[in-house]
Amino acid sequence: MFKIALCQMMGSMDKEKSKEKAGAMVREAAENGAQVVALPEMWNCPYSNDYFRDYAEPEDGPSVKFLSDLARGNDIYLIGGSISELDDNKVYNTSFSFDRQGKRIGKHRKVHLFDIDVKGGIRFMESDTLSPGDKATVIDTEYCKIGVAICYDVRFPELSRKMALAGAKLIVLPAAFNLTTGPAHWDLTMRARALDNQVYFAAASPARDMDGVYQAYGSSCIATPWGEFLAKADEKETIVYGDIDLDYVEAIRQQLPLLKHRREEIYK
Numbered sequence: 001m002f003k004i005a006l007c008q009m010m011g012s013m014d015k016e017k018s019k020e021k022a023g024a025m026v027r028e029a030a031e032n033g034a035q036v037v038a039l040p041e042m043w044n045c046p047y048s049n050d051y052f053r054d055y056a057e058p059e060d061g062p063s064v065k066f067l068s069d070l071a072r073g074n075d076i077y078l079i080g081g082s083i084s085e086l087d088d089n090k091v092y093n094t095s096f097s098f099d100r101q102g103k104r105i106g107k108h109r110k111v112h113l114f115d116i117d118v119k120g121g122i123r124f125m126e127s128d129t130l131s132p133g134d135k136a137t138v139i140d141t142e143y144c145k146i147g148v149a150i151c152y153d154v155r156f157p158e159l160s161r162k163m164a165l166a167g168a169k170l171i172v173l174p175a176a177f178n179l180t181t182g183p184a185h186w187d188l189t190m191r192a193r194a195l196d197n198q199v200y201f202a203a204a205s206p207a208r209d210m211d212g213v214y215q216a217y218g219s220s221c222i223a224t225p226w227g228e229f230l231a232k233a234d235e236k237e238t239i240v241y242g243d244i245d246l247d248y249v250e251a252i253r254q255q256l257p258l259l260k261h262r263r264e265e266i267y268k
């Protein structure tokens, strides 16, 4: 059993201000007993193609160092949301993870870029500025294996399934849905990924800023392996907490052996 905290923080155009906010929320979560803490997608960069390149940093840049210090200083595992990462003149939407000593234990580049055009709703073309990652990410912690994916990645069940088959009992998703697809699909998708993989599924969103360049849906949440919500935020700045019970994962997997009943030979 361990406690996870999702920091639903209000972003800012000012990177230093975002760092201060992230630092304060992670500290508060650790003081409240969280052993694993997650930040949202693009927590230090406005979520817009206009800004990704300007705010991008290399993996040895100050934001990654800041996250490592935050993990070590608070003695927690940190899933560092995602930041805009610059590598070889390409920009990625990347999540870095750290152990209690601040050692980097994971790096996930968003695999599925958010290119959609919903009539009367939202058009967004991440691929105008971002490049995709090319692998699934599962990190090792003293509690269990944790899968890490980013936002739109959640819509591709194969990725979560791959992480579950690689041993993940918890999947953490830094995410920033919007006011069109959020109300329609957020709850359903998070619960479905938890249910069909019999994992805890924890999604960390930014708080909603109606004056910002992007209005996030908020609703950071933790779904159980039974497909229910254990905790869920509204759209305001807050920290969402939940106890991850690994015995419960095993119990559900025994009682309803979905993962065992798979017929891979038929799906190929």
Ligand SMILES: O=C(O)CCC(=O)C(=O)O
Residues within 6 Å of the ligand: 041, 113, 114, 150, 151, 152, 153, 155, 175, 176, 177, 178, 181, 182, 185
């Ligand atoms: O899938 C969606 O509806 C939202 C995805 C998104 O906002 C993202 O990938 O950043």
